[in-house]
Amino acid sequence: MRPTTEAELAEAVVGATAPLLVRGGGTRTLGAVGGEVLETGGLTGITLYEPAALTLVVRAGTPLAEIEAVLAAERQRLAFEPPDLCALLARTGVSTIGGVVAANASGPRRLQVGGARDALLGVRFVDGLGRVVKNGGRVMKNVTGYDLVKLMAGSRGVLGVLTEVCFKLQAIPEAEATLVIEGLGDDDGLAALRAALGSPFDITGAARHSGRSLVRVEGMAGSVTYRLARLRALVPGDVTVVEGVESARLWREVRDVAPLVASEGDIWRISTLPTAAAAVVAWTEAEALWDWAGGLIWLCAAPGQGADIAATVAGCGHATLIRGEGGPVFPPEAAEVAALAAGLRAKFDPRGILNRGMMG
Amino acid sequence: MEMPRPDVLVLAGKARIVARLRSLLPGDSVIDAPEELRVYECDALTAYRCPPLAAVLPRTTEEVSALLRVCWEEGVPVVPRGSGTSLAGGAMPTADAVILGVSRMTRVLETDYENRFIRVEAGRTNLSVSAAVEAEGFFYAPDPSSQLACAIGGNIAMNSGGAHCLKYGVTTNNLLGVRLVQMDGTVVTLGGPWGEPAGLDLLGVVCGSEGQLGVVTEAWLRILPKPEGARPVLVGFNSNEVAGACVADIIRAGLLPVAIEFMDRPCIRATEAFAKAGYPDCEALLIIEVEGSDAEIAEQLARIKQIAMAHDPVEFREAADEDQARRIWLGRKSAFGAMGQLGDYMCLDGTIPVSSLPHVLKRIGEMSQDFGLKVGNVFHAGDGNMHPLILFDANKPGDLEICEAFGAEILKLCVEVGGCLTGEHGVGIEKRDLMSVQFAPEDMEAQMRVKDVFDPKWLLNPAKVFPLGITASRRAG
Ligand SMILES: Cc1cc2nc3c(=O)[nH]c(=O)nc-3n(C[C@H](O)[C@H](O)[C@H](O)COP(=O)(O)OP(=O)(O)OC[C@H]3O[C@@H](n4cnc5c(N)ncnc54)[C@H](O)[C@@H]3O)c2cc1C
Numbered sequence: 001m002r003p004t005t006e007a008e009l010a011e012a013v014v015g016a017t018a019p020l021l022v023r024g025g026g027t028r029t030l031g032a033v034g035g036e037v038l039e040t041g042g043l044t045g046i047t048l049y050e051p052a053a054l055t056l057v058v059r060a061g062t063p064l065a066e067i068e069a070v071l072a073a074e075r076q077r078l079a080f081e082p083p084d085l086c087a088l089l090a091r092t093g094v095s096t097i098g099g100v101v102a103a104n105a106s107g108p109r110r111l112q113v114g115g116a117r118d119a120l121l122g123v124r125f126v127d128g129l130g131r132v133v134k135n136g137g138r139v140m141k142n143v144t145g146y147d148l149v150k151l152m153a154g155s156r157g158v159l160g161v162l163t164e165v166c167f168k169l170q171a172i173p174e175a176e177a178t179l180v181i182e183g184l185g186d187d188d189g190l191a192a193l194r195a196a197l198g199s200p201f202d203i204t205g206a207a208r209h210s211g212r213s214l215v216r217v218e219g220m221a222g223s224v225t226y227r228l229a230r231l232r233a234l235v236p237g238d239v240t241v242v243e244g245v246e247s248a249r250l251w252r253e254v255r256d257v258a259p260l261v262a263s264e265g266d267i268w269r270i271s272t273l274p275t276a277a278a279a280v281v282a283w284t285e286a287e288a289l290w291d292w293a294g295g296l297i298w299l300c301a302a303p304g305q306g307a308d309i310a311a312t313v314a315g316c317g318h319a320t321l322i323r324g325e326g327g328p329v330f331p332p333e334a335a336e337v338a339a340l341a342a343g344l345r346a347k348f349d350p351r352g353i354l355n356r357g358m359m360g
Numbered sequence: 361m362e363m364p365r366p367d368v369l370v371l372a373g374k375a376r377i378v379a380r381l382r383s384l385l386p387g388d389s390v391i392d393a394p395e396e397l398r399v400y401e402c403d404a405l406t407a408y409r410c411p412p413l414a415a416v417l418p419r420t421t422e423e424v425s426a427l428l429r430v431c432w433e434e435g436v437p438v439v440p441r442g443s444g445t446s447l448a449g450g451a452m453p454t455a456d457a458v459i460l461g462v463s464r465m466t467r468v469l470e471t472d473y474e475n476r477f478i479r480v481e482a483g484r485t486n487l488s489v490s491a492a493v494e495a496e497g498f499f500y501a502p503d504p505s506s507q508l509a510c511a512i513g514g515n516i517a518m519n520s521g522g523a524h525c526l527k528y529g530v531t532t533n534n535l536l537g538v539r540l541v542q543m544d545g546t547v548v549t550l551g552g553p554w555g556e557p558a559g560l561d562l563l564g565v566v567c568g569s570e571g572q573l574g575v576v577t578e579a580w581l582r583i584l585p586k587p588e589g590a591r592p593v594l595v596g597f598n599s600n601e602v603a604g605a606c607v608a609d610i611i612r613a614g615l616l617p618v619a620i621e622f623m624d625r626p627c628i629r630a631t632e633a634f635a636k637a638g639y640p641d642c643e644a645l646l647i648i649e650v651e652g653s654d655a656e657i658a659e660q661l662a663r664i665k666q667i668a669m670a671h672d673p674v675e676f677r678e679a680a681d682e683d684q685a686r687r688i689w690l691g692r693k694s695a696f697g698a699m700g701q702l703g704d705y706m707c708l709d710g711t712i713p714v715s716s717l718p719h720v721l722k723r724i725g726e727m728s729q730d731f732g733l734k735v736g737n738v739f740h741a742g743d744g745n746m747h748p749l750i751l752f753d754a755n756k757p758g759d760l761e762i763c764e765a766f767g768a769e770i771l772k773l774c775v776e777v778g779g780c781l782t783g784e785h786g787v788g789i790e791k792r793d794l795m796s797v798q799f800a801p802e803d804m805e806a807q808m809r810v811k812d813v814f815d816p817k818w819l820l821n822p823a824k825v826f827p828l829g830i831t832a833s834r835r836a837g
Binding site: 050051052053054055075104114115117118127131132133134135137138139140141142143144145146147148149150151153154155158159171172173174194197198199200202219220222223226271272273274275295296316317318320330331332333334336337338340341343344347348359 | 799
């Protein structure tokens, strides 16, 4: 099914007699869930774009690339840098903005500006009984009623099908540059990232892979130069500076997990504490890419290591299987938390037809 | 203000209920003497008061859990309370309710600079969180003007903002995790120091739920390294429209000041008379603050000056030193107090799209004539969060009602132009009955379903946020 309006979509849900698999572009779907495919790709178009208010309202099926192009023409962007995981996951679809929100897909800049959930100001969605709900709005500050906007971000379609989303935007800064730090082992290389992040120099990216640590600063030209100089004095190792489009290319690689695309094995996405970041990886032979100063680890491990990985991060984070066989794909939650999540699903989708089996 | 009729069975069972609560906590932690309960009869929305059945002041999560369990068994409504600075009546009790105050839970449980978080108990005041990490050069970013008094638990419940949220975001953007006690006593941990949830973002919906989903006892908060320095400029204009256009241009240019504050003429005059900050006598003024090293500050201010000058300001005042910076902020910080000198006031909190600023200010001016009450505007212009202060005389019969009707019209206007009823103070009892202006019945149903899951008996702070009419059947259940 491929409705072209919210009303049609609601009708499709009302009329559904069997489970539905909600799909934007199919570029980020995780976990094998069956059901009749309900595509949102027919709901497209920007409904409001006010550059001077930094706000964008857009229908959920609009391709991400199209939005990024429109914003770039006004020198603006989605601050949270949604990753493009098509290469990593060997998918060919067209990523939609609704899918970005449903996956709370957030890139390197999350450590400074927050994730998709933080940029999201409002949503419209159709719940599991076909009821149309709106929450939040288009203004930057809004505490009117409960914040279902945050709840919908990252909910992977299990509470409702997003039809429209509204974002706070960011102006593209005048300059960007990256310190590339070489000659350090993983322990010291990750410590350097934490040291940078503990400085007042407003880091917008802190990542490590292939034996190199990367620290990004963005802003007005003079400010970027100043901060680079101060940071240089702060971190050990052999430091070089990469600027402009070259810097941007480095961060696209981090964002899209490019270094692990060609690696054989299962891909895990691990949320943890930066200080645990080296230890979480050290016990395996696995290849890793660290983002968010180590708070996010993309790990490429031999198949069948799920239990070991879960045991390693127990108490200091959690791991999701992004690519590979077996599972569980999503990390299990504490019983009381799982009960609340199940309760919400039962309220919003009493028939249990939306992405059944996804997220536990 | 209409409140639900107290449950007579609860009122009649007071002695038994209090005795059960006393069996759980040390002596002075359960309060039921009428004179001692007066402290808890209202929050900062002082126009409405009602003493509670009792108040309890637990010291640990375990005590909170045990207390809630007893209230759950007895069917007693519970109103969580931080420091009672809510401007929306969020912490106001009913006669059959137990106030659960977290003011004795103030410890810092953990500070971790390398991972940039602090874990505190919910009763700790906002400012003392920053104070706890200041020596290491860190701070907690959300800074409501009430930060000396208000508690982190209250901040989380209201998703509070502050003057610097243009750059740093509000509470929800700086909150990593909580320990939450549900009404039946179940303790859950949502989120954690690593920030990302494993499943649904339940933390995201708890933040801003006005104490209706559970009692927060502990929180993990993001802390940030302090900027090297900060400096404000003051820009005066001859019309609100021009000041509004200047704000839009600054944002459009991609500059990100940490704060853009706006004051209109009535507010400037009141403030001058009260605080003598030396503000120019003009229609509108902006206070714009930027952060960084001296050179970075100079770079940003040069750009801001260039933009502001294109709008022909009557004054552009840079702070040459600390003292001048303090004077620029002095008037803004005394604005509420200054308006208070002119009479009683009601502070609204609607948010509008920044582009609607001139239109909305003009309409408020016209309505002020129609209702015959004076208004001053002082607010966070960068994000469109307005704070119209309506002056009235509490001793004059009928004045409060006129003021409330005027306030409601302003909030309806905010919604009409694409904004919302409240940007940071919350709905509480104050804006409860206006919710249907902003939300369709189905939108509110969806929100109430969340409460059904967290608090099926609707015992936690039950008479807030939603119009009483649509919650009646749930509260009775
Ligand atoms: C002079 C003044 C200036 C202000 N400035 C600002 C401002 O700049 N920005 C802003 O956002 N607000 C501002 N406020 C409003 C107010 O300070 C905030 O809403 C604050 O967060 C309330 O905190 P509190 O501890 O006083 O909470 P309370 O008033 O005690 O309670 C507020 C709400 O939180 C709930 N609650 C409290 N503790 C808990 C808990 N542990 N668990 C669950 N629920 C709980 C209560 O039930 C109630 O619904 C201002 C208020 C005043 C009086």
